[in-house]
Every structure is written in C-alpha cells, then in structure tokens.
Amino acid sequence: MESELLLRALSNCLHMPLLVLNERFVLCKYYNALETDFSYDYQTLFTDLEKKGQKYALITGKLNELLLLYAFSDHYFIFGPFRCNLTDRNVLYKYLDALNTPLAQYELTYTQLAALPIYCLDDIRDIIYLINYLFTGETTDQLVNPKFQQLTQTTSLLNKKRRILLTQASFSYAQIYQHEKKILMCIKKNEPRQLSEFIQTISWSELGHTLGPDLLRTQKDYLIVLLEKVTHLAIKSQLSPAKSKRLQNIFIAEVELCTTTAQLIETCTTALLLFTQEIAERQEKIRSPLIDQIIEYIKNNLNAPLQIDELCARFDLSQARLKYLFKTELQMTIRQYIILQKITVAKQLLCTGSDIQKLPQTLGFSDYAHFAKTFKRLTGMTPKQFSQNYQV
Structure with a gap:
C-alpha cells in the first residue's frame, strides 16, 4: 500500500511510534517502537470508533498521553503514544498514588512517560492534516474537530495556570538566596554538621517548582550553579584552582547521572562536605x-x-x-x-x-x-x- 509506505516515512521523520493492525486487530507492523507499555485495548478503541461512524480520533490516555487512531480499508493505524506537555514528576506521583499504583512502579512509569516524543498542539494539527492527506489525498482540514479545539483551549488554559502558579511559588528567590548564603557560610566556617543538617531541611520539591516546570532538571541546574559558587569560594580560600575545578567537574557529572531527588540530595551533601573538608585543610596549612x-x-x-x-x-x-x-x-x-x-x-x-x-x-x-x-x-x-x- 503506497499510503502505508508514506506513513512509515512520516513516522521515521517524526520519530513517532506507528502501529499497524490487521482486520482481526493483530499487530502486523510496528515502526519506531518505544520501550513503553501502557496496556491499551486497541480492539475496544476502534470498535467504539466505528460505532460512532468515525474513521479517526485523537484520544487521551490515562496518563495524559495522546494517541491518534485511524481506520482505513481493512487495517487500523495507531500513531503514538506522544505528549503535548511536560511531565511533572510530583503531579504524576500523586495521580499514581490515587490509583493505588505500587510504589516500585512510580519511577518506571515516569521514565516511560518522559521518553515519549513531545509536540505542541499546532504540530499535532499539522500531523493530523498530513496523515489525512496521505490516506485520502484530500487537503481539507477535516480532522480538526470541536474536540480538538476544546483540547487546544484546555491545554492553553492549563499552561496559563502553570505559569501563574510558578510566579506565585511559595519558595521565593529570596529564600533561595538565603539558602545559598547559609550553605557558603557553613563551608567557610568549617561547620560540616550544621551544613549536613541544613541540606536536609531544604524543600527540594518547592525549590524545583520555583525555578521551572521540569522538577528534576531544574534541581540539577540549581546544584550545578551552587557548585560553581562553592568552587569560587574554594579558590578564594587558597585551594588550588586545578583541584577546585576538578572536584566541580566530577560532581557535575554525578549530578547529571542522578534520576531521583533523593540521589541529588545525597550527591549535593557529599560534594559540599568534601569542599568543606578541603577548604579547612588548606586553611590549616597556610597558618603562620x-x-x-x-x-x-x-x-x-x-x-x-x-x-x-x-x-x-x-x-x-x-x-x-x-x-x-x-x-x-x-x-x-x-x-x-x-x-x-x-x-x-x-x-x-x-x-x-x-x-x-x-x-x-x-x-x-x-x-x-x-x-x-x-x-x-x-x-x-x-x-x-x-x-x-x-x-x-
């Protein structure tokens, strides 16, 4: 089928998963497969679609992921899953908790969801338009229905609310500055115990939401900036610039490998305590x-x-x-x-x-x-x- 070849090419260009099912709903082809398992019942989805007299549908999954269904001839095509927004780890965890999901599945579910390709709603509209053209040869925008318009309005509203919440975050930039000031003071005064206890009191979830919507990424960025400031303090305290920078690079690499907030806190504590020790030892060596x-x-x-x-x-x-x-x-x-x-x-x-x-x-x-x-x-x-x- 020529249109199927074109759809495969489209899937490869977009890096979007594409499933092809035969008339018995048996999977016969799969392009750009992802290591995800959201357990969709495709037969029920397409049966409901045909009952409504429709050939296509844009549906939302239980984790807010999207699927584009298209019934053509004696085959069924599924594009997705994909996303049109960022995945907030805290929000997802609260949702999984409400579903009584086993705790061991939380991180795996987040990883799978974060691995999905992401498109803005305008891109999705263009993709739908192109898929319809490849199947039918028609250039009308007939796949854009009231449901899609409602989805566009809802997503825009959610994005607006997210921006408002971020600007009204309870964890202010002034508090972040005070945290940094206290951390640097503990290091400078060689107070490892106070430093370790203080790190444990920081609200890392609020910190991430203050700095941006992607919680883990913004926490990592914050720690990298903090490590830069600690490195400058170490050099100012007569620690070798080469050693200071080497320690900084080692811990930045460890920060990037972290996959949870708990790992970030552990890495942060280790890095700051090591800098404290190195600075204290250097200051002892340069005493008169x-x-x-x-x-x-x-x-x-x-x-x-x-x-x-x-x-x-x-x-x-x-x-x-x-x-x-x-x-x-x-x-x-x-x-x-x-x-x-x-x-x-x-x-x-x-x-x-x-x-x-x-x-x-x-x-x-x-x-x-x-x-x-x-x-x-x-x-x-x-x-x-x-x-x-x-x-x-």
Missing part, C-alpha cells in the same frame, strides 16, 4: 607559625579561663595584633576560637560517657549554667540531650 603556637597552647590549657591579656603577655603581642591574626587567618575572633575548642572537647567527652556535671570545671567554665547555655547555643541542644543522642 605564631598562630600555630598560640593554638597549641590553647588546646593544652582548655581547663583554664584563658584570658586574652594572659595570651598577649605569653606571646609578647598587643591585643590588637592578636585579634588581627585570628580574624585574618581563622576568620573568627580569638574568643570564638577558644569557646569552639572547649565545646568540641566537651562533645568528645560526652560521647565517651563523661560526667556532665564535672565538664564545666574540666573546661574552665565559671559554672554549669554558663557551660550549658554556651553548649546549646553552638550545638542546638543541651549537654544532656547531646549525651543521650550521641553516647557510644
């Missing part, structure tokens, strides 16, 4: 010998009050000079460094089962209330809560 001596003294005398005047006298420095050295080389004040070291040792002792009541005296605090207040300010929990959660 004098700072190293002061730090060593502090660590060996954490049980003492450690007054700044005492340190100045011991190392023959003015207060201004001592404060400048710590602020420049450690990006914190000397008082902040001393408190941080005391709390770090306190956490280590709590993890080994040390008596909580004896820690203030061991670490040079004036009393337990002062120790507990400082500990909670830096860790987010009381010494007792920390001991219960982390004791080994």
